[in-house]
Structure formats: structure tokens, C-alpha cells
Amino acid sequence: MLNLELSGKRVLVTGGTKGIGRAVVGLFLAQGANVMTSARQSDLEMPGGFLVAADLSTREGCEALAAAAKTRLGGVDIIVHVLGGSSAPGGGFAALDDEQWQRELDLNLFPAVRLDRALLPDMLARGQGVIIHVTSIQSRLPLPEATTAYAAAKAALSTYSKSLSKEVSPKGVRVVRVSPGWVETEASVALAERLAQQAGTDYEGGKQIIMGTLGGIPLGRPSTPTEVADLIGFLASPRAASITGGEFVIDGGTVPTA
Structure with a gap:
């Protein structure tokens, strides 16, 4: 296994109990990092890491996870925002009422905004840290029948991430985006x-x-979850020390333009 120099790093991964998030958690644990993630269910197990019961689609859940990261990890060196998804029905724009739009934003945008706001100040005080936002190629290739709101929320996450990188990179905190296609x-x-x-x-x-x-x-x-996790692990590592502000697409060539 390639040594990514992540041993001892304090890592927070959202959405870390399944899919891409679980693969990311596994990679960081294998590299010797101290890892925390969250789940809505309190009965799940996470061998080798910390699992916090929290609903990150709510402000209270984000506050609880941020507080746990500060008390149990002593702060974080790396945040990987994997959490996301869509529960919107098919039917195009007409099927999306205000509640559907709010749910997509609450799951795909606000957890990253809230957790960054809570944990980034400590990174800035130390003058170092890495934040990775997992976006989606659907921000560029939305599927009108079913993913309009999800795609728009991920596009908002991407724009927020780019703006944040411009603000905090001069202060020592790298911010990058990973944009998967179908995984x-x-x-x-x-x-x-x-x-x-x-x-x-x-x-x-x-x-x-x-x-x-x-x-x-x-x-x-x-793509496989492991392939996406490998990309995230590299970008979070000191081997990518001069990479910030960019978006790295991993989609098997799905997006037809550069």
C-alpha cells in the first residue's frame, strides 16, 4: 500500500457508513489516521474509528458532530464531505415543490457549509488543513426527469467550495472538489x-x-467506491500539497467536454 503520510491525522468524513464514504473511511483507517464519521442510526459499528449518531440534514446534527470532533479528536486536520443524495420524485420541475427543494439543499449543501463554519476556524488558527467537497458531474450534466434539484444543490456546493478555497488557501487551508460520475x-x-x-x-x-x-x-x-476513495486520499495527503481550488472529475469520461 502506498504511504500517503496520513498517519495520526484527525479526519472527519460525512456519509461514512456506506458507498464512497465507507471506502474513504477505510482508506484513512488503513493509513493510520484517526477517523470520525456519523450516521442517523445509533446502532451501527465502526471498528477502528469514532461513529457519532447525528442527522446532518439538520443544524442540530451538524453542531453535535462538530462538537464531538472537537472533544473526541481534539479538532480535525482533514474534512471530507461525502454526504449527499436525492429523494426527489421523477416528473421534472413540476414535481419539485418547496419541501423537495429544501430537502435537497439540506442534504447536499448545508451540512458542508455548517461543518466548515464550525471547524475551519481552528484550521486557520493552526495555518493548515484540508477540506474536500464531493460534488457530482450532475452539476454539469443534470437529468431533468429526476435530478434537477440534486444537481442544482451540488452546483451550489461546487461554487461555495471554489469561493472558500480562494478565501482560505492563502491562510494555509487547502480546499478541493472531487466530482464523481456514476459510482x-x-x-x-x-x-x-x-x-x-x-x-x-x-x-x-x-x-x-x-x-x-x-x-x-x-x-x-x-467507477468503484475504492477508486474514488483513492483519489480523495491522494488529494488530502501531503503529496498534493500544492493542489487547491480545483475540481477533479472521476467519471470514466462521461462528461463530453474538458
């Missing part, structure tokens, strides 16, 4: 299986349906 997480596997069943095909056929919806993936497959 073969538990949720995407379930979606492919459901589409396959509806179309009377197998799982590989379901994957082809999803890739067709995205306009094709030149690589011919989705």
Missing part, C-alpha cells in the same frame, strides 16, 4: 437491478440502461 455503490446496484427487472434483462443490462441515460461512459463501466 457502483449499493444504491446504484439496487437501481440497476430494479431497472433490469422492469426491462426483463439481467444486472449487466440494467447497467447499460443507466449508462445510456448518462449519454454513455467511454470507459465502459462505472
Whole structure:
């Protein structure tokens, strides 16, 4: 395993109990970091790390996690904002009422804003730290039928991240974005299986349906959570010490322009 010089680093990962987040937690633990994440359920286990029960779609949940990071980790050196997703129904813009829009913002934008606001001052006081915001290629390639609000929230996260990087990078804190395309997480596997069943095909056929919806993936497959985690680990490490303010796409070539 490549040594990313992360041993002893204090790392907060949101959305760290499944999918990309779980892979990110595993990478940092394997590198010897001290890792904290959160989940809405309090009965989950996280061997080797700290798990805090908190609903990050609320202000109170973010405050609880930030307080736990300060007391149990003594602050953080690295924050990786993986939390995100969409519960919006299909049906285009007309299906999105104010409550749906608010839910997408509460899950995909405000947790990062609130946790950064709580934890960034200590990083600035030390003159060092790394913040990684996981955005999405859907901020550039939204799917109008079902992901308009999610895509808009991720676009807002990307713009916020860029602005934050310009403000705090001169003070020693790097801020970068990782923009995945379709990643073969538990949720995407379930979606492919459901589409396959509806179309009377197998799982590989379901994957082809999803890739067709995205306009094709030149690589011919989705990314894996481990591949995204490896990119995040590198960007968080001292090996990427001069990288800040950028957005790093990992999508198998889905976005058709540079």
C-alpha cells in the first residue's frame, strides 16, 4: 500500500457508513489516521474509528458532530464531505415543490457549509488543513426527469467550495472538489437491478440502461467506491500539497467536454 503520510491525522468524513464514504473511511483507517464519521442510526459499528449518531440534514446534527470532533479528536486536520443524495420524485420541475427543494439543499449543501463554519476556524488558527467537497458531474450534466434539484444543490456546493478555497488557501487551508460520475455503490446496484427487472434483462443490462441515460461512459463501466476513495486520499495527503481550488472529475469520461 502506498504511504500517503496520513498517519495520526484527525479526519472527519460525512456519509461514512456506506458507498464512497465507507471506502474513504477505510482508506484513512488503513493509513493510520484517526477517523470520525456519523450516521442517523445509533446502532451501527465502526471498528477502528469514532461513529457519532447525528442527522446532518439538520443544524442540530451538524453542531453535535462538530462538537464531538472537537472533544473526541481534539479538532480535525482533514474534512471530507461525502454526504449527499436525492429523494426527489421523477416528473421534472413540476414535481419539485418547496419541501423537495429544501430537502435537497439540506442534504447536499448545508451540512458542508455548517461543518466548515464550525471547524475551519481552528484550521486557520493552526495555518493548515484540508477540506474536500464531493460534488457530482450532475452539476454539469443534470437529468431533468429526476435530478434537477440534486444537481442544482451540488452546483451550489461546487461554487461555495471554489469561493472558500480562494478565501482560505492563502491562510494555509487547502480546499478541493472531487466530482464523481456514476459510482457502483449499493444504491446504484439496487437501481440497476430494479431497472433490469422492469426491462426483463439481467444486472449487466440494467447497467447499460443507466449508462445510456448518462449519454454513455467511454470507459465502459462505472467507477468503484475504492477508486474514488483513492483519489480523495491522494488529494488530502501531503503529496498534493500544492493542489487547491480545483475540481477533479472521476467519471470514466462521461462528461463530453474538458
